[in-house]
Amino acid sequence: MNIIDLIAIVKKKIKNEITVQDIIVEDKSFLHVGHQGNDKKKFHLKILIKSEELSKISRIQSNKKIYKILNKELKNNIHSIQILIT
Numbered sequence: 001m002n003i004i005d006l007i008a009i010v011k012k013k014i015k016n017e018i019t020v021q022d023i024i025v026e027d028k029s030f031l032h033v034g035h036q037g038n039d040k041k042k043f044h045l046k047i048l049i050k051s052e053e054l055s056k057i058s059r060i061q062s063n064k065k066i067y068k069i070l071n072k073e074l075k076n077n078i079h080s081i082q083i084l085i086t
Contacts, residue, residue, distance in 0.1 A: 001076075006045075006073065010073060011023055011025055013069050014049065018066075018069070020053075022050040023047070024047070024048040026045065026046040026047075027044070028046045028082070031044065041077070043079060046081070047083050047084070049084070049085050050085075050086050051085060055085060059085070066081075
């Protein structure tokens with residue numbers, strides 16, 4: 001899977017499960033080039049979400065919710081994610 005398709009899937013899945021006012025997904029894979037265990041087939045994403053729904057629950061609960069939504073992608077295409085919620 002390429003990064004453009006992955007970003008589109010991540011946005012769509014999150015928007016389908018959570019009320020989101022805005023979402024930005026950035027590819028940060030370049031920051032990990034040369035690191036031990038870096039896999040060119042898996043990406044590092046930064047997800048910025050503006051969501052009243054998520055801001056009403058704890059950070060741990062919101063992260064768990066996003067991890068559950070992206071379970072398949074985390075197993076197959078995402079090495080790590082950074083989640084920022086406002």
